[in-house]
Amino acid sequence: MRIVNLVAAVVVSAALLYVAFFGAGPLPALGPAFNPETGAWTMGADAASYGTQTLHLNGLQKPAKVVLEANGTGHITAATDHDLFLATGYVHAKFRLFQMDLLRRQGEGRLSEVVGRDALDSDRFELQLGLLRTAQKEWEQLPNDNPLRVAIVAYAEGVNDRIDEAKRTHQLPAMFTLLGYEPRPWTPIDSLIVKGDMTQTLNFTDTPLVMALLDKSLGPDLTSEWFPVLPPNSQSPYDPGPYSPRTDVGKIAPMRAVSDGEASAEASLYDRLRALPPGLIATGGASNNWAVARSRSASGGSLMAGDPHLHLTLPAIWFQLTMDSPSYHVAGVTIPGAPAVVIGHNQHISWSLTDAQNQQTFFYQEKEDKAHPNQYFWNGSWKQYTTVSYDIPVLGASPDHLTVKLSVHGPIISERGLTTSVWWAGNIPSQDFEVLLGLDRASNYQEFRDALRGWFSPTHNFVYADDQGNIGLISAGYYPQVAPGCEPWLPMPGTGEDDVTGTIPYDQIPQVYNPPDGIVWSANQRQVAADYPYYIGTALNFFDPGYRANEILRFLNDKLQNGGKLTAADMMALQTDTRDYLAGDMVPFLIRAFAGQTLTGNDKAAYDALSNWDYRMDKGSAAASIWWIFWQSYLSATFDPWWSSHKVKVDRTEGGNSNPLNDMLGQDLEAWTSRDPTNPVFTLVGSAQNADDVMRAAFHTAVVSLTSRLGSDPKKWTWGRIHTREVDNLAQISGLSYGPLPDSGDRFTPLAAPDFPSSHGPSWRMVVDWGAKSFSGIYPGGQSENPASRWYSNGVTTWWNGKYAPMLDFDHAASSPGAAVWSLQG
């Protein structure tokens, strides 16, 4: 009996200890996770540890100070530049260490190591694409005395100071405990990887694959017509020319027909890329920025506004910081893992950015032959592939071995059917942090522009305003060019003739400085007019349809009519503007389509609502719902028959009607409705003959759909019942997300809110008035990734309500109510 008792005790003990040590199923390792002294509970102690205190950091050369405002905004002042970056690393890691570790793991292909096989596809893809290889090259190319090298080394020291401290005091973020691992030391390469992550998210596209599949199914003629290089609708390029002539510009060739083999190979690769986690492939961009010259400003100084639109997460991608040292006096938002202010202002200039959307990703089909194993044909001879091998550690499994082949174009990312490599500007080593630090130090437009000369990828529209009343906008980055006659919008032959030959000269990239009308603006629209002499991408290459840019221009011009002047309050109002420019353009055509028709019931009520609408996508507006559902219905009615009859393999509505393909078709539909209502595209729709026929049918379908979904009373079809917004927890823990809650705006409004629910939008809003020397900013999140912290999501409500917080300088922050001061000692 006693033996039985002992055996039972051993078995039960073993089982309990196993679960406590290793976890079981969804349960984490219970022992370390729930240890009240060192487990997940320590997030409470961490949240309580932000008060005034003295801290000792290894490597600090002289005492420094950190001020944390009552809302968590950080201010660092240091006696040396080295110490500024070291303290920045420490502060970032103090508040965002788990996020930083995730970011580097994503780019380095090391997610599987902590989450298991679920992340293996992502890791394999990242290692194939090569962020790690690029970061390593960037690090190797940095001379020892380069200021950037000093900055990122000091930054890494600061991060490691915090990692050591957190380990010593058992204060590692709870997610480390729950996932059962500790962060390894931070290295300068990790910071370069974080930069690569952002480049990839904003810039790595699969558009040529999409174009190939469209070409194969719709045919080259329709594809050329529907997905042209230049947008078919009216847009507002900020740089309308005149342009310097280019002699070697080639005429855009008619699109070639894609073969069966190509289509099959591209379909396979397309499916693979689409199956990757969100964020690895850029599928759209949305950001706003604009500036107003002194002559147009009520304060007598230039105005500037910027709101980059990104995935809204808790913790946010941004960390708000003021950095002061002998060389730097800069405030704005930084990215945890990176030692520079990305968007902000210093004592003389301010800047913000939007994605430029030009084509920086090119696919090549390598020519191979069985007689030449492991080789590809290029420039008249067979060349050996370079290979790189990786062993990807996988939690709970043996390491996954990966061999990456590289041609002159870049990594081979598919060998199914055809061997496809990818040339991506993000793989060109570039010292983007050096550029950002140059912006942080710049004191006038010349220095600003000179600094941006080294910016390669992702191409951004950098808006500029300064304390002398000047404004400017420059779309800095590489604009890869291929030889005339090549088709960069499709996968190209890899035999050499279609290789990227260079980029547009810096002086000829889109840019304006102090334009005569006193305003500059960008919202991801095509920056240049039709006569710009260089290829920068097709309209499908996720340039925005231009509605936000048009609305921004309309708003600014309205205010400036009759000698009006603009104010910072106007800038703020425009950042939260909910007017849908496309609706303003299209609804009058819809109203006209019903001229002479008798409508009854809900059709009549919906028609009346649209007839009296101000085109604002407000959450309480029923007309907003009617418009949106109508527009989707109009798109479906027009294009679904073509998709069906031609068996198009690209999902038109992937991403909830918010993707570059649907946007492109929307531009077509807008143009045809207003200028070509008898286009043959409409003839596949039942008995329809023209746009009016299709619009009427689509309108009725929309009303039926809304009645079915929201009830029989059209007054209750408010936009907020359909359209909600949420701020996602970064680890996809729904209980730690904010929302979803009803919200205004849509994909095309300056207050961008695509998708249902929308988790993409203005990730940071900044307004600068150089006349009043006032700087305001807000982001939908909080400074801390710790969900138990008061600074986890404290900015969301302010942001949601369209309010701002003043961006204080160090001295004002130090004396602000509730501020905490950290004295840093070496």
Added chain:
Amino acid sequence: MSAQRRFALVLVGGIVLSLSGMFLGWWWVTFATGVVIGLALPRTWTALAAGAISGLVAWSEPLIEANAQFGLGPTSLSIAAIMGANGAALIPIALTVVVGGLLGLTGSWLGAAIRGVAISRPSSRAVEKLGDQRLEVKDPVLTQR
């Protein structure tokens, strides 16, 4: 030393040991302490009670202290959210206390079981029948032999 006093000493010692271990991140010390308690206290049920109580107290005390210092609410709600139990702040607290209690209880059970086997190794059938109660007081097993 009276049984009550011995019980109290072992219990307090177990709690202190367990707390010290947890502070170092050695949560398994709670289990090990339970084993020691099981070996040290001669009555099985007494040992089990002491093991469980030491685990419960050791894993509760830091929570009580933390609650007094800065409030456990936001932390508990956050852990509940991570567990997929939105709003159920009591679940992480209960789970923590239960884990501590189970570690102590299981450890003491194992300790008591080892002790039982070790002591009965030279035993006869008759001795086995005497049970733990006689073994505990005067070591009657040896006396009778």
